[in-house]
Amino acid sequence: MKITLDPGHGPFGNPGVLPGYYEGTRVYMLAQTLKEELEAYKGTEVVITRKTLDDNPSLANRGGEAAKNGSELFISLHSNAASNPAAHGVSVFRSVKRPDSEKLGRLLGEAVVNVMKKRTDITYLRGVMTRTENYNGTVQDYYGVIRSSVKSDKVKYSYIIEHGFHTNLTECGYMFDDKSLSDIAKTEAEVIAKYFGLEKKDDGKPVGYIEYAVQPGDTLSAIARKYGTTWRELADYNKLENPDLIFTGQIIKIPVYDEINVGDVVKIKDDVNTYFPGGRPFSKWVRDYYYVAAQTGDSKGRPVYRGGDRCVLLGDKINKKSGAHVGSPINSWASVNYVEKVE
Ligand SMILES: [Zn+2]
Structure with a gap:
């Protein structure tokens, strides 16, 4: 299945209560991790609306990306803000045009709360909500990203998830930690996989390896590309301490599955x-x-x-x-x- 992730804002959008926290940067990192977790399941393909950290597409183009690429699921990733520093908790918004998406929205919201609460103590589910506006006499989604995504019938699930408040010291601290982002990504991917019946890719153990002698000008990434693997896997498999440092004639083992x-x-x-x-x-x-x-x-x-x-x-x-x-x-x-x- 195809999934579009939309990390909200641009790189320095929405500073948090902790110096150096920017919502637009943290949720961009969350999207990368979530993509990796989701693509560990068979048959998933994840598109991220911001191609680079500096990217900041319009709201219409963010939702429009999902509508255009045939995604079934669209999630816009955020942390929330309020003038009251005590405000906290997780909110999920779904499309008013997709009543059937309530259940998955709730499962996602509850899972994120459960994982955040372990370390914040305070996080709770504020709700799975719709927010609407009246436009020329018809009711439509208030949020542009949701509204533009559900223009395609294929997008059956469209959400904004607010991962706590970056204006709250405790929740901002939580979201500022890379371990937290990886915990959230794992749990969100698990919920999605369970809901859609996705199976983990069978990455088993290698059954052997082939030996490759490094040629002049080779890099580990180039060798990895040639054999359909990643530099990270080659670095791990060969226990290379510095993946940037390989020399001509060095034997690199390429795992065979x-x-x-x-x-x-x-x-x-x-x-x-x-x-x-x-x-x-x-x-x-x-x-x-x-x-x-x-x-x-x-x-x-x-x-x-x-x-x-x-x-x-x-x-x-x-x-x-x-x-x-x-x-x-x-x-x-x-x-x-x-x-x-x-x-
Ligand atoms: Zn936001």
Whole structure:
């Protein structure tokens, strides 16, 4: 499912009672963490309305982004303000046009309260509310972000969540702590995942690794990109103390997750363009088929190009639609990291 997160305001919007706290910066950070938590579930794609911290799109464009990109869920992230420094608590606003969104709004509000209350003692749910205005005789949502998001029927859930008050010393202190943002993000993602029946991605344990010798000009991020992983994972896996410091010839282990066995039906991963690191580019037609893995091995034997990789011989061609074997086998080697099993 597609989700749009909207961190409110710009970077220095709405200072809090603690020096250095800006609502627009804190909720931007919350959005990044929440995106990561949500995308740990299968089939989720999260769009953030502010592309950078400095971004400050109009209210119409924030909600409009969700309407345009086909999101089912839109959440505008905020911390609240009041002239009375005693004011505190969590508020959730939902669209008046979406009465069915009351339940998820309440679940989110209650979950955020439960996690905040553990450390603030004072946080409570002020309510799951609608706020409306009369426009040319019709009732519409008062908040521009909500109003613009529900212009698309696809946006079935549209909320503003006020994560406590940054004008309250206790709640501002809470929101100023990175651990708090990660706690909130975790709990919000869990509520959303449970409500929509999302399953955690199966990131299991690697079944092995391949060895990559660092080339002149390589960076860890560039190597990670090449193998469909992240510099962070490579740094962790290789226990690199300083990920910025790699040297030519250094061996970086690339974790391999999929165990491919002879007889498995495989396809070429979407982001792979060549048969093998350093191999020739795939012809277009190669992607048009599935293949039966005919043999596996590591590249210390022939006929693959580079030492250390675990490889699979792509054998019989299979028609993607009918599942029928077609023509003669392809008989080319590919890295196991370059293919995936067809379910
Ligand atoms: Zn705000």
